[in-house]
Amino acid sequence: MFQNLLKKIARKLEKSSIPYMVIGGQAVLLYGEPRLTKDIDITLGIGISELDRIMKVVAGLKLNILVDKVDDFVKKTMVLPVIDKKYGIRVDFIFSFSPYEKEAIKRAQDVKLGKTTVRFASLEDVVIHKVISGRARDIEDIKAILLKNPNYGIQYIVRWLKAFDGSLNENFLEVFKKIEKDIK
Numbered sequence: 537m538f539q540n541l542l543k544k545i546a547r548k549l550e551k552s553s554i555p556y557m558v559i560g561g562q563a564v565l566l567y568g569e570p571r572l573t574k575d576i577d578i579t580l581g582i583g584i585s586e587l588d589r590i591m592k593v594v595a596g597l598k599l600n601i602l603v604d605k606v607d608d609f610v611k612k613t614m615v616l617p618v619i620d621k622k623y624g625i626r627v628d629f630i631f632s633f634s635p636y637e638k639e640a641i642k643r644a645q646d647v648k649l650g651k652t653t654v655r656f657a658s659l660e661d662v663v664i665h666k667v668i669s670g671r672a673r674d675i676e677d678i679k680a681i682l683l684k685n686p687n688y689g690i691q692y693i694v695r696w697l698k699a700f701d702g703s704l705n706e707n708f709l710e711v712f713k714k715i716e717k718d719i720k
Contacts, residue, residue, distance in 0.1 A: 537623045538562065542576060543652040545627065548593050550653075555581030557644035557657040559630075559665055566647060567659045568680035575626040579657070581641045583633040584610050590629050594618050599627060636696055640664075660689045664696050667708050667715075678715050 542558065549556050557563075561573025582589065587610055594601065599618040603609040610616050616629040632638070644655040657665065663681060666674040682688060697709040 537625060538573075538576065539649050541620055541623065541625055541627070542654050543649050544597055545576070545578065545593075546649075546652055546654040548596055549578075549580075552589060552593055554589060554593070555641050557641050557655050557661070559657045559662065563657045563662045564666075564677045564681065566656050567662055567685055568677055569684070571677075575628060577628050577630065579630045579632050579637060579641065581638065582631060584614060584631045587616070587631075590616055590631075594629075602626070636664075636699070658689075659685055660692045663688070663693055663712070664700075667697060667712050668700060670711065675711075675715060678712075679719050682716070683719055 542562065546556075557579050558576065559579050560575070560577030561571070562576055564571065565573065580590065587607065591606075594616070597620075600621055602617040602619055606616065610631065614631045616631075617626060618629070619626050632641070640657060640661040641655075643658045643661060645658055646653045647656050648654075659681060663678055666678045666681075693712060694709060697712055700706060700708050
């Protein structure tokens with residue numbers, strides 16, 4: 537179910553020339569351990585000013601929008617939540633425009649699902665997203681990813697976590713270092 541929907545979305549986004557990367561639980565499945573995930577999270581390489589382009593993609597995929605006042609909701613949250621009614625799978629299209637997100641989308645990995653190429657966030661970017669989310673489930677995901685893939689790009693992760701620490705007044709790098717210590 538998820539793979540079929542991912543392939544349809546990937547084909548439609550490619551056809552519409554919209555850069556993207558799959559993040560969240562679906563990306564964890566690629567790099568980490570199998571686990572239950574109920575949705576698909578996709579970061580888009582466009583800002584909310586191009587909402588109409590995504591609305592055309594959503595309509596072409598016959599996905600149902602989950603919110604009223606779409607413009608207001610997207611402006612407030614940077615997310616367009618939709619659902620595939622046939623399978624009950626929620627998809628969050630996340631608008632982006634920051635330098636980090638632009639770089640992460642460029643670094644996305646092409647993964648073949650059957651004959652379709654789907655762009656998944658790199659392992660390092662999945663780790664960064666999970667550190668920033670910081671939920672217990674995210675920390676466990678990071679541990680599984682790092683244990684399974686010991687040759688990750690630590691400099692890239694550290695560079696971006698330091699940047700986020702400085703701009704958001706957080707301690708993301710400290711969280712990451714604790715996770716690394718825990719798995720050694």
